[in-house]
Amino acid sequence: MKVLGIIVEYNPMHNGHLYHLQKAKELIDPDYTIAVMSGNFCQRGEPAIINKFARARMALKHGIDIVFELPTIYAIQDAGGFAYGAIGVLHKTNTVTDIVFGSESADINFLEKVALLLHNQPEGFGQLLKKELKKGLSYPNARKYALKNFLTSSSDEIKKLEKSNDILGIEYIRAIFKYKSKIKYHVIKRIGSNYNDPAFKGKFSSATAIRRLIKEKKDISQTLPEKNLKILENEIANGRGPVFLEDLTCFVIPLFRKMRREDFEKIYGFNEGLDLRFFKYSRECGTLQSLIESIKAKRFTYSRIRRLILMTMLNIEKEFAELSNKYGPQYLRVLGFTKKGQVLLSKIKKRTFIPIITTVSLKEKVLQKVRNDMEKNKRNWDIVPELYTRQLELDILSSDIYTYFYKSEDQRKSGMDFRKPIIEG
Amino acid sequence: MKVLGIIVEYNPMHNGHLYHLQKAKELIDPDYTIAVMSGNFCQRGEPAIINKFARARMALKHGIDIVFELPTIYAIQDAGGFAYGAIGVLHKTNTVTDIVFGSESADINFLEKVALLLHNQPEGFGQLLKKELKKGLSYPNARKYALKNFLTSSSDEIKKLEKSNDILGIEYIRAIFKYKSKIKYHVIKRIGSNYNDPAFKGKFSSATAIRRLIKEKKDISQTLPEKNLKILENEIANGRGPVFLEDLTCFVIPLFRKMRREDFEKIYGFNEGLDLRFFKYSRECGTLQSLIESIKAKRFTYSRIRRLILMTMLNIEKEFAELSNKYGPQYLRVLGFTKKGQVLLSKIKKRTFIPIITTVSLKEKVLQKVRNDMEKNKRNWDIVPELYTRQLELDILSSDIYTYFYKSEDQRKSGMDFRKPIIEG
Numbered sequence: 133m134k135v136l137g138i139i140v141e142y143n144p145m146h147n148g149h150l151y152h153l154q155k156a157k158e159l160i161d162p163d164y165t166i167a168v169m170s171g172n173f174c175q176r177g178e179p180a181i182i183n184k185f186a187r188a189r190m191a192l193k194h195g196i197d198i199v200f201e202l203p204t205i206y207a208i209q210d211a212g213g214f215a216y217g218a219i220g221v222l223h224k225t226n227t228v229t230d231i232v233f234g235s236e237s238a239d240i241n242f243l244e245k246v247a248l249l250l251h252n253q254p255e256g257f258g259q260l261l262k263k264e265l266k267k268g269l270s271y272p273n274a275r276k277y278a279l280k281n282f283l284t285s286s287s288d289e290i291k292k293l294e295k296s297n298d299i300l301g302i303e304y305i306r307a308i309f310k311y312k313s314k315i316k317y318h319v320i321k322r323i324g325s326n327y328n329d330p331a332f333k334g335k336f337s338s339a340t341a342i343r344r345l346i347k348e349k350k351d352i353s354q355t356l357p358e359k360n361l362k363i364l365e366n367e368i369a370n371g372r373g374p375v376f377l378e379d380l381t382c383f384v385i386p387l388f389r390k391m392r393r394e395d396f397e398k399i400y401g402f403n404e405g406l407d408l409r410f411f412k413y414s415r416e417c418g419t420l421q422s423l424i425e426s427i428k429a430k431r432f433t434y435s436r437i438r439r440l441i442l443m444t445m446l447n448i449e450k451e452f453a454e455l456s457n458k459y460g461p462q463y464l465r466v467l468g469f470t471k472k473g474q475v476l477l478s479k480i481k482k483r484t485f486i487p488i489i490t491t492v493s494l495k496e497k498v499l500q501k502v503r504n505d506m507e508k509n510k511r512n513w514d515i516v517p518e519l520y521t522r523q524l525e526l527d528i529l530s531s532d533i534y535t536y537f538y539k540s541e542d543q544r545k546s547g548m549d550f551r552k553p554i555i556e557g
Numbered sequence: 558m559k560v561l562g563i564i565v566e567y568n569p570m571h572n573g574h575l576y577h578l579q580k581a582k583e584l585i586d587p588d589y590t591i592a593v594m595s596g597n598f599c600q601r602g603e604p605a606i607i608n609k610f611a612r613a614r615m616a617l618k619h620g621i622d623i624v625f626e627l628p629t630i631y632a633i634q635d636a637g638g639f640a641y642g643a644i645g646v647l648h649k650t651n652t653v654t655d656i657v658f659g660s661e662s663a664d665i666n667f668l669e670k671v672a673l674l675l676h677n678q679p680e681g682f683g684q685l686l687k688k689e690l691k692k693g694l695s696y697p698n699a700r701k702y703a704l705k706n707f708l709t710s711s712s713d714e715i716k717k718l719e720k721s722n723d724i725l726g727i728e729y730i731r732a733i734f735k736y737k738s739k740i741k742y743h744v745i746k747r748i749g750s751n752y753n754d755p756a757f758k759g760k761f762s763s764a765t766a767i768r769r770l771i772k773e774k775k776d777i778s779q780t781l782p783e784k785n786l787k788i789l790e791n792e793i794a795n796g797r798g799p800v801f802l803e804d805l806t807c808f809v810i811p812l813f814r815k816m817r818r819e820d821f822e823k824i825y826g827f828n829e830g831l832d833l834r835f836f837k838y839s840r841e842c843g844t845l846q847s848l849i850e851s852i853k854a855k856r857f858t859y860s861r862i863r864r865l866i867l868m869t870m871l872n873i874e875k876e877f878a879e880l881s882n883k884y885g886p887q888y889l890r891v892l893g894f895t896k897k898g899q900v901l902l903s904k905i906k907k908r909t910f911i912p913i914i915t916t917v918s919l920k921e922k923v924l925q926k927v928r929n930d931m932e933k934n935k936r937n938w939d940i941v942p943e944l945y946t947r948q949l950e951l952d953i954l955s956s957d958i959y960t961y962f963y964k965s966e967d968q969r970k971s972g973m974d975f976r977k978p979i980i981e982g
Binding site: 382383385386387389390392415416417418419445446447529532533536537538540541542543544545546547 | 807808810811812814815817840841842843844870871872954957958961962963965966967968969970971972
């Protein structure tokens with residue numbers, strides 16, 4: 133049995149995603165295909181344009197058999213954390229055989245070489261990295277130059293470390309090494325626009341371009357499959373979105389002003405003086421955009437700044453993030469499945485290392501059952517109970533914050549997570 | 558030398574306030590008049606309609622010689638805490654000789670009798686109070702019936718405990734007892750509308766009615782003295798307000814959703830299951846109004862619920878509030894003075910028990926000077942240094958949060974408190 137796993141955000145799922153999925157299926161010829169998808173907040177440090185259930189439905193209508201949620205703690209981390217979570221979900225199904233990811237270079241040998249290097253962390257490389265960081269470069273840039281020097285790569289080759297999909301690809305492979313996973317990995321060359329190219333490019337527009345069109349209330353009918361267009365339009369018509377980062381402004385700026393210096397210390401990621409910058413500029417700025425622009429500096433990427441906003445808003449503490457980055461995802465949260473996916477789900481249920489969550493209100497019962505099994509050494513369970521609870525509570529909180537920013541006041545109730553998964557087809 | 562002290566919110570200062578001030582002056586014939594005024598948040602649990610400096614200017618243009626800010630920790634407490642702070646400021650000037658306050662009943666003997674009873678807290682009264690609270694009444698109501706039974710008052714007399722000014726008056730007198738202050742107190746009968754009568758009543762409209770008119774963009778020219786109308790219009794024209802409670806919605810609701818159960822425990826005032834109610838209903842409600850209506854119950858007044866919103870938003874911890882209610886205000890914050898007031902201010906400077914703050918950026922220096930004096934037993938200083946810092950920092954935070962909710966994005970910079978005081982006339 134071949135089970136293909138892919139890692140997505142589908143924010144929203146567009147023609148380019150569809151093409152990628154088809155190519156991946158052609159390459160693997162799987163019996164089943166599952167996706168691990170970001171929930172209501174994404175890796176660029178932004179809320180998703182519509183909620184995770186609507187986005188899962190898009191996937192289920194286009195050839196994905198099961199959609200698992202990537203726990204929020206991973207969805208809003210940098211490439212390393214994101215990949216560790218996403219590969220973790222796929223690996224811990226103990227069922228996925230192959231993953232396919234998009235890559236600008238599609239040079240799997242080079243990506244693998246870099247991943248292996250990062251996995252092994254030879255001493256010389258660490259020193260080179262430190263040297264570059266001291267120059268005031270951002271971490272991705274410092275790493276790029278350190279790799280260039282260590283591998284004595286050509287300029288051409290090193291450019292592969294600048295593309296967001298290649299960077300993610302390296303981290304996926306690295307995570308596979310970390311989990312000692314037997315999953316086989318494959319790349320396919322990306323077509324169409326760059327990951328975050330805001331320019332409109334017709335049928336194969338980037339998700340960033342599509343979100344911008346939505347914000348400007350322009351026509352997007354060319355860019356999405358028809359069914360997804362309907363799903364999106366239905367969400368918007370019902371006042372559930374679109375949600376944009378700017379909508380969070382009036383929550384986030386007073387929140388930062390309210391924070392004392394010691395409150396910053398607790399949150400994951402406020403290194404290198406970023407706490408001071410947030411403390412200072414949240415007091416000077418009246419809009420989120422001016423806040424982000426003021427904080428921006430050579431060594432901090434925009435995504436990192438935005439992600440810190442989410443980290444703060446969601447109260448993500450250092451110790452929790454570090455434990456999550458040590459032990460990986462603690463559950464398989466099912467957002468939806470097709471009838472075909474249901475068959476696979478029952479196979480996964482028997483094989484997985486971590487509990488499957490289909491009904492969030494049963495989370496305590498599920499945990500108790502796993503605890504009982506663990507005490508009796510009954511199954512190969514691999515969870516840290518305290519972390520299971522915290523990861524799941526964060527997903528619930530993420531939804532509760534997210535839904536508050538719906539356009540319609542009537543839709544702002546929380547508790548989205550207590551819905552049953554979607555069953556399609 | 559006679560120095561009259563009055564306690565105000567001036568939100569905004571209207572014809573009724575002016576009348577009250579004139580009557581008070583006729584009664585006392587003071588050499589100087591000072592006011593202690595709420596800052597940017599008021600005792601009803603709402604933001605002030607315009608900022609404290611603009612409101613202080615209104616007072617200085619109409620016969621007040623110095624405006625001191627009532628530290629935020631007192632301004633947003635119930636009548637007891639509010640009065641303890643306000644009387645504390647006046648008492649600790651060590652210069653005020655008389656205070657005058659408005660009263661619906663103007664029955665000073667009865668108010669005094671109740672205040673003395675509350676000050677002495679005889680055993681029998683405490684038992685009666687507990688009994689009434691057990692019936693599920695709000696604290697003000699339970700106290701009213703306990704007093705009725707204890708004093709075997711007539712129904713007529715006991716009605717005096719239902720009027721907001723009489724309730725405050727009792728607390729003012731009680732605070733004077735607590736401080737063992739020599740300040741003489743006087744009442745004058747209130748004219749015009751009730752404190753929070755929303756109905757428009759012409760020239761003597763209540764502040765509540767005026768704020769409502771402003772919200773509805775209706776004519777208020779009849780209700781305010783001309784100079785105050787100009788000040789108000791100028792603030793609004795420059796995008797600094799009007800600020801309404803509803804404006805805080807998008808900060809407050811996600812903030813409550815973000816809070817864990819243990820976070821509520823730290824904040825002052827979440828007793829009697831109110832934490833649970835906020836936890837629950839912030840998840841169900843999309844607007845502040847529906848949140849407040851959902852939380853409302855027989856035993857909780859609207860003001861109490863609104864004040865809890867401010868307490869949370871401003872991170873007011875139990876221990877801090879309790880210390881403040883034990884030691885009183887720790888500084889005299891000058892918002893503005895007239896030329897005449899400047900003469901009085903230099904007298905106060907020599908006599909006060911707590912430091913005068915005219916320039917907030919010098920707060921550390923002022924504290925250091927007081928500390929030095931205290932070490933050398935040089936003066937009759939009466940402060941707790943740690944509390945001085947916390948009270949002042951809360952005032953600064955209040956302004957930083959308040960200014961974020963200005964209509965104009967350009968005006969949302971924080972740091973209002975670092976302005977020099979206003980000098981008028």
